[in-house]
Amino acid sequence: MIRIFGTMRSRANRCVWAAQETGQAFELVSVDFARNEQKSPDYLKINPNARVPAMQDGDLTLWESFAINLYLARKSGGDLGPRNAVEEAQMVMWSMWATNELEKHGLDVLFHTAFLPQEKRDPKAVEAALAAMERPLKVLDAALASGPLVGGRFTIADLNVACILLYLRGQADYLAKFPNVAAALKAATERDGFKRAFAR
Numbered sequence: 179m180i181r182i183f184g185t186m187r188s189r190a191n192r193c194v195w196a197a198q199e200t201g202q203a204f205e206l207v208s209v210d211f212a213r214n215e216q217k218s219p220d221y222l223k224i225n226p227n228a229r230v231p232a233m234q235d236g237d238l239t240l241w242e243s244f245a246i247n248l249y250l251a252r253k254s255g256g257d258l259g260p261r262n263a264v265e266e267a268q269m270v271m272w273s274m275w276a277t278n279e280l281e282k283h284g285l286d287v288l289f290h291t292a293f294l295p296q297e298k299r300d301p302k303a304v305e306a307a308l309a310a311m312e313r314p315l316k317v318l319d320a321a322l323a324s325g326p327l328v329g330g331r332f333t334i335a336d337l338n339v340a341c342i343l344l345y346l347r348g349q350a351d352y353l354a355k356f357p358n359v360a361a362a363l364k365a366a367t368e369r370d371g372f373k374r375a376f377a378r
């Protein structure tokens with residue numbers, strides 16, 4: 179049985195979403211970073227980086243949420259995963275792109291609009307993050323104009339990118355500048371797999 183370590187209030191929710199989409203049986207093993215449980219000696223044997231998520235499937239241990247998701251999609255053999263090496267490369271490309279181009283800025287938006295205590299929130303940080311996301315989001319908007327990112331169907335590439343776009347859910351006016359991005363995010367959150375995952 180696949181074991182995903184983390185909680186739904188962490189990036190482990192991405193892996194739970196991918197597992198739900200692919201219909202693979204899994205267990206979510208609670209490791210709560212709000213309680214510093216990712217630093218326990220037992221968990222450090224699974225992920226020496228002291229971060230969640232991690233995943234175990236038999237003898238395989240993986241960390242890095244998008245690497246786990248790429249594995250889950252590929253392993254399932256279904257539509258979410260690659261059908262050939264070209265699709266696989268494109269899925270890796272979009273996943274790395276989302277991490278490198280969007281994630282930090284997306285988190286800045288989320289922290290300074292929702293997660294941080296009110297007195298620590300900085301509107302200028304939000305402004306700067308949204309400005310930094312303009313260029314990559316234009317790229318994404320253009321790519322989505324012809325449909326899903328890889329292979330003409332919803333894949334792990336769309337799911338991984340959507341995981342970061344979720345950080346912008348409260349920014350409707352901003353997202354309206356990127357209509358294909360806004361539509362893709364909406365469609366992703368209307369999927370049964372998403373609803374099953376986030377109903378937990």
Ligand SMILES: N[C@@H](CCC(=O)N[C@@H](CS)C(=O)NCC(=O)O)C(=O)O
Nearest residue numbers: 188189211228229230231242243244
């Ligand atoms: N790039 C990693 C980031 C993992 C990460 O930073 N996880 C956070 C929770 S969402 C964490 O474990 N934070 C605890 C800490 O940094 O001490 C991934 O995508 O898996």
